[in-house]
Amino acid sequence: MNNLKFSVIFLFGVLVLFSCDNTETKKGRFLLKGNEKLKENDPEAAVEFYTEALLIDPNYKDALYNRGLVYQQLNKLEEAISDFSAILMVNPTDSLALFQRGVGYMDNGEYYKALEDSKNLLSNLPKSWKGHFLSGLILEKMKNYSEALLAFDNSLELQPDNPEVLINKATLHYYLKEFEQSEISLDLAQKLNPSEPNIYNLRAMLSFEAKDYAKALEWIEKSIKLNPKEAFFYNNRGLYLIYLGEHEKGLEDINYSLKQNPKNLYAIRNKGIYYFYKDQKELALSYFEEVYEKDPEIELVKEYIAKCNQK
Template sequence: MLFIFKYLYIPIFLVLIIVGCSGQDKKDSADFFLKGNQALSQKNYAEALRLYDEAIAKNADFSDAYLNKGITLLKLNRTQEAYEVLTEAITIDPSLVQANLVRSEAGLDLGRLREAKQDLQLIEKEYKDSTRFYLIKGNIMEAEGNASLAIQEYDHSLQLSPKNVEALVNRGAVYYRLGSYPAAKADFQAAVTLRPDQPQALNNLGLIASREKKWGEALSYFDLVLNSNPADPYVLNNKGYVLLQTGEGSKAKELIERSLEKLPANGYALRNLGIYYQQNGQLDKALTEYLKAIDIAEPVEWLYGLAGRAYFSQNNKAEACKIWKQGVMLKDSISIAELAKNCR
């Protein structure tokens, strides 16, 4: 499965507040806030969250503490809570434009695309020279299915900062989906040059190598990711697919099943498990996995074509042609070829 960044790198806003004669509570709040920033910079997110809560308890109008608490919640994948906390920061201080920027990213992840766009529109003047602003804007365009506008925004982001790895990876992912594989490969390679351990770029280079049937090269990319994160469900599955193509079915099945344990609703992993069963002549089991993947209703390359082949191998031409016709509407290349050959 192709990787595109959902979360961007979120900078830590270390906002120093001036403590005057406003009382001990505000001084204590500032101390908790600064300690929270230190914990956040050390990726001690639970402690950072506790400290920001202490800061807010001492000073309920401390908008910067809400902002950094929202950032921390995003790091903990508590996106809905982060969105609410960032909204509180903006309510307290509408001029805190950093909170709009971070909230737009949280909104994107929650599927609140209209609100995410509105946040960016509110701060466009302040962020007209921000590579990150255009990166988020590109991500919103990509989520809306507008590939050409997404690429334009990523281009703008990279014009402002040619070393923006996230923009390179995300633009490459859009090129990949458009079938512009040389352009995608160039972006992923540029990202890896800047950051050799960048997992999304490495995974995506592995996918391109797989398309080129350079199986050894693909495995080397996937292994680089798995060496750092052995439980990554997407990369486990992608490596499993390569092993299916190189005659190592039992190892492939093990990896694909591990992937599904982590992420049961991965259509590509279900398809690949179906391929394993089909390779071993277990057509009923293959169809079970293919139909599970179809039920998820997400685009999975060759899924309908392979399911049709399984039906055809069972001498069930009617079901094969029916599912190939569905695949043709989804531009499934195997379905297009099989329908033309077998269902005149």
């Protein structure tokens, strides 16, 4: 199980005017080439083209913004934050850059800086759902679930038909063990966007809580079909496979997820669960203790530490 992710890729295009302004034409071409590479699922090449555009004009907002988004996609958070900060140096009220930098700070564990960006966003655009949504995401990461839920409700007041907010609200209800409320928010989100993979990931998590492991596997397979690139879906599938007795298949998924993000505590925990069921309890315990040291509240960890220590 894992936290849901929220990411929006805004692809800025430009109308390249073939005029006497050769600088504008050149940087615009590099921007468009970067966008094409991103559509072709080649983010590294996209970064190279955006960088070429920025060599021509270091303050080129569209290239800075797009490169920042790609850096986030590549988990290069310091670089992403730097690009969004460059935009905000020129225009401190830029709402797109404020939102994405806030997400970058949040993903980098700099929660108070992220909250500052969300406050600035709310101050600049008090009628926008995004500021409340960003606040909710950060408070969720900080495990302040009651305030996060209030922030999501404020966001939904401004934009009631937003599936991303509904999914995150459903996730909070899940964390609070309010499973019926979670299902209600998921049902609304699914009506609005039935192709959103995070809906089925959370349905899988709810099925796992109900100990219906076969149904959990069915739901997570749907998530992976909709988005085969999301590493934490594979981690979740690995857990369900282990509980269904398919230990080696489960480990394969967990290792794949860890390769994408070696710091994912849920994947480290799941690897411990694999070794527990392979009767390698000392090795399993080393994984559980690593997770417990960093986040003692992650579910199942205390339970499995106790199991490993049983004589």
